[in-house]
Amino acid sequence: MFADYDHIMERLALQQLWDFPGGVHPQQNKTKSNQTEIQRIALPDLIHIPVKQHIGVNGDIIVKVGELVAKGQPLTASESAFAVPVHASTSGKVIAIGDHVAAHPSGISELTISIEVDGLDTAYEFKPLSDYTKRTKNEIIEAICQAGISGMGGAGFPTHLKSNNVKPIEFLIINGIECEPYITSDDRLMREHAWQIRQGIDILYHLLQPKQVIVAVENNKPEAFNTLSIACQQQDNYQVVSVPTKYPAGGEKQLIQVLSSREVPADGLPVDVGCLMYNVGTCYAIADAVIEGKPLIERVVTITGDAVETPQNVWARIGTPVKHLLTHANYDSDKQAYPRIIMGGPMMGFTLSSVQVPVVKITNCILVPANKELPTLEDERACIRCSACADACPASLLPQQLFWHSKAKEYEQAQEYNLFDCIECGACAYVCPSEIPLVHYYRKAKADIRLQQVEKEKAEKARIRFEARKARLQKDKDAREEKHRLAAQARAQTMTNDGGAAKDKIAAALARAKAKKAAMAKQNNEQISAVSEETYVERAKERPSANTEISKSAALPTDSDAQDIDALKVNAEPNSSADDAANAKKAKVAAAIARAKAKKAQQAKQAKENKASDE
């Protein structure tokens, strides 16, 4: 278990701290830039704001090319919890949304919003949270998120995520260590804006409700220590602690170890040991965001190195090209044999591929060393197994083993030696007598391992999709075959098992059709026979009586009429018994003729009747 709270408090009261293993004492070079106040500088002509400046995902761009934007206007927005918006750092016109060289060691281009500065610096409407002590936790966290704040100490982790903590916190640690040589931006900020930092701490205190706040300042910054002590003196459970100067005391895990002797587990977070840490710059930005409603649009940047005539700290708007800062600090290119601009400090920084690289939220220093000021890592020699690196490692790793395995791409073994616990502080490379850029090998190995992991995940996804597709196609095929099989079976069955029934059906259908035709034919014949019968009946009646006028007239049919009727009878008789269609047709024709004749006969009869009535 780790040291308990009371024990730590006792030691802190006595200013007795612990230590972390290893560490180095490089030349500080801080006085170059920390002698003057933070300068306000002229606005650049163009600013380039990368859409993603934090760890997480980028938001969606909500401005268009040609749009006029005001200072502090959000340029991106997102629903994602891992997204932090970026804001226009001054007013102007959006002239491009596209790739621009990024503030990254690779010099790869990233999605960037370029704004042509109009110089008016008109501000967007800021919405401060009035009296945050009465606001809910969520409201404050939302305000911090919308202000675009991500950790300003270097990692760039979204602050609202860190602050949305539910575990109990014993120590809220405010990191004012700034252990890397040359950099003095936090130093100057603490000296000049201790009160606003204190306000930021108050907000965090209200949010997180820790038992104790520890403000840690390295003992090479006595002025900052004093101003912060004054700013925090009214608060009982705020303690400003002076930490012995040693690189990398400002590392999160190292500082927690120094202050509390607690060690953050390899795969854990500071919150697992009851601590949460914020950089002083982040506290300043939180106060801006909550009390003034002002988003993170500028930060303090140290411009230093022997190749600038006036090393200093400046308030740089996010997106300011490095060239603008160098011009401001009177960069003298003659002092460099070849251009060499470092973003960050000499231990953990990276060289830039272009002076157009913009200042981003995590940019704390621009270092332009003169010739021979910093070693150039060009004459790497063989490892002599001196183990100086192991002595210097603040994470108690074995850098030489990591080096062997990383160089040989034996990543599994490198991971067994806890490669991912390396904080890339560069202490091992600093002490290496063979000038091996050790951290470079570790970074490469880490990147390779991460890429392999990503590819493995992708391969797994592809495999699942491939197999799902195969299964689907197989299912479709099976379903189709099954359908065909069933249909064939049904057909076969009707032919065999139910064959009789089917035949019967067909036969029945045929029979029905025939019967229908026959019925029709019959009907015709009946008509015909009815007609003929009538005639016969009339004729028969006629002969015995022949009294009435009608019977008389009917009784005297012409010879031709009688012949016709006889012929009809002859024709109709076979028709009525016949079944086939041909006969039916004939019958129809015959019936039609019979009808016509009957009509004629009737007409004739009528004519005769008329004659008879005339008579």
Next chain:
Amino acid sequence: MTLTLIAILVVSLIALIFGALLGYASIRFKVESDPLVEQIDQILPQTQCGQCGYPGCRPYAEAIANGDEINKCPPGGEATIKDLAALMGVDAKPLDAAHGVEDVKKVAFIREDECIGCTKCIQACPVDAILGAAKQMHTVIIDECTGCDLCVDPCPVDCIDMIPLNDSSEAWQWDFKRVSVGDIQIKQVS
């Protein structure tokens, strides 16, 4: 006599117990498929491109398990061969050029205004990474595309390109030889 009988009884009892135990174990700890094939399949890059001559990664995994060469997978490249060699206990050998060469990672891209909506590429895609319907424009889901090339040939209007994936700063391998050239030469620090 009784002693002999007891001995026989005891021995047969023990045999029975162990027999039952083994029988139970064989049912309880039964392994369904060949675990070696699974392991090989895990190593293969799952592009399902068929460059190895087999219809997909799993058939190739089965072939390797049955003794086929391990150097027929160009998308996996050297890293895969190395892993396979370690798994199979054989020497790693260079990639068999007959099956293709290791290339940068690419994804398919459909020039959408040329697409006639024939759905032929959709049928060819082994991982369902192409979206579209008959007589409608098709498009590739970049995150799902494995870059297998199989959709390029079936396209009757040749509107599918294989485009190398853009370098992003997150996927960057700290390879200072492969950086975009700015106005300053990049030197490493620390």
